[in-house]
Amino acid sequence: MENKKSLFSRLPIVSQLKKSVGLQRGMLIAGIVMTAIFLLTAALAPLISPYGATQRFDETQAPPSSVHIWGTTAGGYDVFSRTIWGAQTAFLVIVVAVALSIFIGVILGLLSGYLGGWLDRILVVVADAIYAFPTLLLAMVMSIAISQGRSNMWSGIFSAAISITVVFIPQYFRVIRAETIRLKAEPFVESAIVVGASSVRIMARHIYKNATRTLPLIFTLNASEAILTLAGLGFLGFGIEPSSAAEWGYDLNHAQSDATSGIWWTGVFPGAAIVLTVLGLTLLGESMNDLNDPRLRGRKRAGKKNARAKKKELVDV
Amino acid sequence: MSHSTHQAPKGQATGAAVLDIEKLKVTFATDSADVLAVKDVSFTVAPGEIVAIVGESGSGKTVTAKAILGLLPETAQSSGAVIISGNDILAVSAHQLRQIRGRDVAMVFQEPSTALNPVYTVGWQIAEGLRAHRPEGKRVGRKAARLLAIEALGKVGIPEPEKRVDYYPHQFSGGQKQRVVIAAALALNPGLIVADEPTTALDVTVQAEILELLRDLRDQYGTSIVLITHNMGVVADLADRVVVMFQGDVVEEATAQVLFANPREEYTQKLLAAVPHLGRNSASEGFTERAFQDKEVLVRATDLEIEYPGRLGSPAFRAVDKVSFTISAGEVFGLVGESGSGKTTIGRAIAGLNRTTGGSLKVLGYEMRDYKERTFRPLRKDIGFVFQDPAASFNPHLTIGECVAEPLLIHTDLSGSAVTKKVGELLESVQLPATYARRFPHELSGGQRQRASLARGLALKPKLLVADEPTSALDVSVQAKVLELFREIQVEMGFAALFISHDLAVVDILAEWVGVLYKGQMVEQGIGNQIMGNPQMDYTKRLLASLPVPNPAEQAERRAMHQALLAGK
Numbered sequence: 001m002e003n004k005k006s007l008f009s010r011l012p013i014v015s016q017l018k019k020s021v022g023l024q025r026g027m028l029i030a031g032i033v034m035t036a037i038f039l040l041t042a043a044l045a046p047l048i049s050p051y052g053a054t055q056r057f058d059e060t061q062a063p064p065s066s067v068h069i070w071g072t073t074a075g076g077y078d079v080f081s082r083t084i085w086g087a088q089t090a091f092l093v094i095v096v097a098v099a100l101s102i103f104i105g106v107i108l109g110l111l112s113g114y115l116g117g118w119l120d121r122i123l124v125v126v127a128d129a130i131y132a133f134p135t136l137l138l139a140m141v142m143s144i145a146i147s148q149g150r151s152n153m154w155s156g157i158f159s160a161a162i163s164i165t166v167v168f169i170p171q172y173f174r175v176i177r178a179e180t181i182r183l184k185a186e187p188f189v190e191s192a193i194v195v196g197a198s199s200v201r202i203m204a205r206h207i208y209k210n211a212t213r214t215l216p217l218i219f220t221l222n223a224s225e226a227i228l229t230l231a232g233l234g235f236l237g238f239g240i241e242p243s244s245a246a247e248w249g250y251d252l253n254h255a256q257s258d259a260t261s262g263i264w265w266t267g268v269f270p271g272a273a274i275v276l277t278v279l280g281l282t283l284l285g286e287s288m289n290d291l292n293d294p295r296l297r298g299r300k301r302a303g304k305k306n307a308r309a310k311k312k313e314l315v316d317v
Numbered sequence: 318m319s320h321s322t323h324q325a326p327k328g329q330a331t332g333a334a335v336l337d338i339e340k341l342k343v344t345f346a347t348d349s350a351d352v353l354a355v356k357d358v359s360f361t362v363a364p365g366e367i368v369a370i371v372g373e374s375g376s377g378k379t380v381t382a383k384a385i386l387g388l389l390p391e392t393a394q395s396s397g398a399v400i401i402s403g404n405d406i407l408a409v410s411a412h413q414l415r416q417i418r419g420r421d422v423a424m425v426f427q428e429p430s431t432a433l434n435p436v437y438t439v440g441w442q443i444a445e446g447l448r449a450h451r452p453e454g455k456r457v458g459r460k461a462a463r464l465l466a467i468e469a470l471g472k473v474g475i476p477e478p479e480k481r482v483d484y485y486p487h488q489f490s491g492g493q494k495q496r497v498v499i500a501a502a503l504a505l506n507p508g509l510i511v512a513d514e515p516t517t518a519l520d521v522t523v524q525a526e527i528l529e530l531l532r533d534l535r536d537q538y539g540t541s542i543v544l545i546t547h548n549m550g551v552v553a554d555l556a557d558r559v560v561v562m563f564q565g566d567v568v569e570e571a572t573a574q575v576l577f578a579n580p581r582e583e584y585t586q587k588l589l590a591a592v593p594h595l596g597r598n599s600a601s602e603g604f605t606e607r608a609f610q611d612k613e614v615l616v617r618a619t620d621l622e623i624e625y626p627g628r629l630g631s632p633a634f635r636a637v638d639k640v641s642f643t644i645s646a647g648e649v650f651g652l653v654g655e656s657g658s659g660k661t662t663i664g665r666a667i668a669g670l671n672r673t674t675g676g677s678l679k680v681l682g683y684e685m686r687d688y689k690e691r692t693f694r695p696l697r698k699d700i701g702f703v704f705q706d707p708a709a710s711f712n713p714h715l716t717i718g719e720c721v722a723e724p725l726l727i728h729t730d731l732s733g734s735a736v737t738k739k740v741g742e743l744l745e746s747v748q749l750p751a752t753y754a755r756r757f758p759h760e761l762s763g764g765q766r767q768r769a770s771l772a773r774g775l776a777l778k779p780k781l782l783v784a785d786e787p788t789s790a791l792d793v794s795v796q797a798k799v800l801e802l803f804r805e806i807q808v809e810m811g812f813a814a815l816f817i818s819h820d821l822a823v824v825d826i827l828a829e830w831v832g833v834l835y836k837g838q839m840v841e842q843g844i845g846n847q848i849m850g851n852p853q854m855d856y857t858k859r860l861l862a863s864l865p866v867p868n869p870a871e872q873a874e875r876r877a878m879h880q881a882l883l884a885g886k
Contacts, residue, residue, distance in 0.1 A: 186709055187704040187705075187706060187709040187710035188709060188710050188711055188712045188713075190670055190702075190704070190710075191702060191704060191710045191711075191770075191773070192712075192723065193669075193670065194668045194669070194670065194697060194700065194701075194702040195697065195723050195724040195727060195773070196694050196695075196697035196698060196724065196727050196728060197723065197727055198727075201727070205712075205715075206712050206715075209712075209714040210712070210713065210714060
């Protein structure tokens, strides 16, 4: 088999796109497109939005017009600019939260699964305890503890991210620990033991790479959950101050009273942004999950396209 | 479907073929390209005939078997015809197919423990097939189905069927479970049974019983059997006619006598020559006393006991019970036994993968009872280990070269280029091109991987090599080559080896001294050819007699001998 695939076609999303077919492909593409729009918006926010996120105007609750294409809020913010900048805030929170929780979760999972013993028991109990807590409540407590009620943009982002991290670490920890325990009994790990490899070497070289295969999937699924948690925090008023950065959850909260008085534009746009971003990330994560499992993956019928059957050249001994 | 399927009379009465496969072709869609699994297969099965389909892995024999029952997955595309009692399985509707399955054709699977549902009684599972169909046009009642299930269990030789019909699968042994699976297949008295490797998961002594049962079914009820197997001994024991498959094609078709006596095709000849044959090519030929006794003793076990802790409340399971043996430098010690005999546990204990719980096990002078990973690690460079499954014993993310280099990197301080050079030499010593170092494990065939595994085991020129069933995951022709290589390298490098296998014929080829384990105890040990030629203990005799040999005439004699042995007990 010399047809080794190029590095590009083995990249996570690209390889799954090539494998997909039919409805699964449609879902994956929809997920990719929505996620790409979200990422582009976050990256190009300074270019797209006409005003700054914290810029205030005199006309409050103004309906959409040529000056403010999505109108303004009761606080005098431009809805369009707030929504665009909100993507950037959401993106930063996801990256910080998921990166932190992956880092800590993977290390703890490897140690706990491979070494076992009392360390394993303690970590599992702690993880279970955190798991048993309502996530939003925990995130609120963390957010208050970290930001002490005052927040500018970065400290707000970090406090939101860390509170989400605390909730997510047990997830990564559990997945990696379970994989590590499974891999520990695999012959290739045993063969490393009989060769005389040290525990650190076995964890770093043999288990780490094999245990982290599923991480891209959890990553995309958790990213959408991170947005929801952030929006929830903002909605409840524990998120980022409106004067320091744009945040969808906060805007949605303040649109509550507007909705009854017929001012629809303050709520619809941030709400739609949350829904579409979460939908895109979930579609992406779920379809990647399905495509990675050969049993769930749909395939082309044999003999339809490129019916040229592959001659298997078995260079057997 | 309103009209009922065409009812063909049971083959026995008319003499027409029970199964007629014509130009069967099966293609699978995969991620890369379509794979042609079965190219062009045609054969027929007469009533009361046992036809064996033999071939190595990837020959398409299982796909053919699945096509007979219409069990091919959605990704498969098939053409040609598979005609069972007048219906073409490939063309009928799903509804008709359901009616044909069970009534006209039934299947016996390889692994009886997974073929039965653990949460239902065996009686329920046999009755399920009966109740799904309507033999004689009316629904089978609960009571009637139970009676039929009892009858079916009785047919396959389960003692006390009235009582055991209410047992759950876990209450049966492996061989009995396979009997239950056969009983379920027989429930509707189909004219044809497709048995896919029915004895591969079973021990040889149990295998002999199941083969006996299948033969009885044919003799008493005239059931035709399509037997899929890779084991030439099983073929010689049971089959009337043999279809040899290779890479999706039928290579040769002949009666068993003719095929084993005069194989026509080159491939068949090679396949038959590769089958290890008890008593031929013995490593201990002409030996009268144990060799290598003047050399240093590397492993000494005295009253060795190994227990696995039981679950809460239940007693510990004693896997190895008061076993004593020695392995001297340069000697190949063959350890044979059936599953659960403790042979793998002993091998793993020597490599420090299992802890001993009693007695004494000294490996290279190190007492394993006081095992500490830290103090044992320096000794590891003198112990090589070859695992059973070559596919699983390599890290899929590392290249073959990196895997083979691992012991060198850990125990020596060679430079990078010296290691690369050494890896190349090692690969060449196991007859693999040095360029394979850059390949990943999945890019090698099973035999090549096992060679690489041997290269890794021998990288540091160990004094002792533990080989745990190194060839049982390989095809016979590949197995023959790996065994030959093992023997050559062992003679050349002179390391001692503990060779663990369930296959007596394989052990006889390599080991000068053989120990037979049974339920954790060493029943007998002695010079290889003496154990094989003149066993003293009952268990060894039974084990040897139940091993089918790839020669129909000789096998018939052995079968008679085996039955006499069992009757005498």
